[in-house]
Amino acid sequence: MKTAVIVFPGSNCDRDAAMALEAVTGVKPAMVWHEETELPEGLDFIMVPGGFSYGDYLRSGAVAARSPIVNDLKAKAEAGVPMLGVCNGFQILTEAGLLDGTLMRNASLHFVCEKAPLLVETANTRFTKGYADRKEIVIPVAHHDGNYFADEATLDRIEGEGQVAFRYANNPNGSARDIAGVTNAAGNVLGMMPHPERAVDADHGGTDGLALFESVLGKLS
Amino acid sequence: MKARIHVYLKPGVLDPQGQAVSNSLNHLGFDEVAGVRQGKLIEIDLNTADAEEAHSRVAEMCDKLLANPVIENYDIELSA
Numbered sequence: 071m072k073t074a075v076i077v078f079p080g081s082n083c084d085r086d087a088a089m090a091l092e093a094v095t096g097v098k099p100a101m102v103w104h105e106e107t108e109l110p111e112g113l114d115f116i117m118v119p120g121g122f123s124y125g126d127y128l129r130s131g132a133v134a135a136r137s138p139i140v141n142d143l144k145a146k147a148e149a150g151v152p153m154l155g156v157c158n159g160f161q162i163l164t165e166a167g168l169l170d171g172t173l174m175r176n177a178s179l180h181f182v183c184e185k186a187p188l189l190v191e192t193a194n195t196r197f198t199k200g201y202a203d204r205k206e207i208v209i210p211v212a213h214h215d216g217n218y219f220a221d222e223a224t225l226d227r228i229e230g231e232g233q234v235a236f237r238y239a240n241n242p243n244g245s246a247r248d249i250a251g252v253t254n255a256a257g258n259v260l261g262m263m264p265h266p267e268r269a270v271d272a273d274h275g276g277t278d279g280l281a282l283f284e285s286v287l288g289k290l291s
Numbered sequence: 292m293k294a295r296i297h298v299y300l301k302p303g304v305l306d307p308q309g310q311a312v313s314n315s316l317n318h319l320g321f322d323e324v325a326g327v328r329q330g331k332l333i334e335i336d337l338n339t340a341d342a343e344e345a346h347s348r349v350a351e352m353c354d355k356l357l358a359n360p361v362i363e364n365y366d367i368e369l370s371a
Contacts, residue, residue: 128356128357129359132356132359133356136355136356164361165359171361172359172361172362174304174305174362175307175308176307177305177307178307179307179308179311217305217307219304219305219361219362220361221361244305244307
């Protein structure tokens with residue numbers, strides 16, 4: 071299994087992502103700096119990590135989404151390579167136009183940092199098939215701009231197409247229709263505000279994120 | 292030439308920051324404040340004298356980076 075993590079100035083969950091990927095695949099991911107213009111060949115999975123790329127200047131994820139590496143990221147998305155954007159990575163993927171909607175300031179205006187109960191909306195995606203036997207999982211959230219917004223027509227469309235992967239059980243940020251994670255129409259790009267890479271080790275607050283990585287990468291054993 | 296770009300939320304998009312500012316103004320005794328919408332003002336210095344070209348280039352900048360079409364509109368003002 072060949073994986074990569076894209077690193078922007080201000081990414082701060084890139085090493086958590088790398089740890090999670092290595093735990094699941096047994097191989098360290100390639101860490102790809104945003105100024106690169108090409109991702110490695112033959113990738114099975116790409117992760118766009120959380121953090122505060124470019125200090126959230128202009129809009130969260132806006133500047134990072136115009137980085138040199140993003141052209142190839144878009145090409146890989148088009149080619150069907152599975153990719154996951156978490157938190158700031160979700161913001162970057164929406165700003166890059168790879169996912170519908172956008173992430174606005176939390177409705178409460180407060181930064182939220184808590185363990186969020188999530189409902190697995192569908193196990194019928196390549197990222198969630200490992201949750202077929204579970205409806206509710208707990209994954210940490212930590213963000214200021216996680217308030218998912220899209221117009222009603224877009225929301226109706228992504229709901230109708232089964233692109234809502236996760237919903238909040240207790241909406242922490244005002245997100246439209248409690249949406250916590252969405253995929254693209256083709257189903258190979260997932261963005262979510264909660265951090266599954268922070269939930270892969272029982273010693274660090276739970277393992278409910280593990281099934282997501284195992285769904286898309288397979289189990290090591 | 293200078294461009295002043297106002298980026299503001301589309302009607303109907305919730306603006307919690309504007310609401311917080313509105314509440315604060317009410318607390319300060321400005322009872323006439325019925326609502327606040329908060330946007331951004333971006334000023335750009337341009338090395339061009341052609342207003343028409345400047346306008347179309349700045350609009351392209353807005354579409355590609357400065358505004359998010361999902362939630363924001365923009366107005367462009369050019370001055371010498």
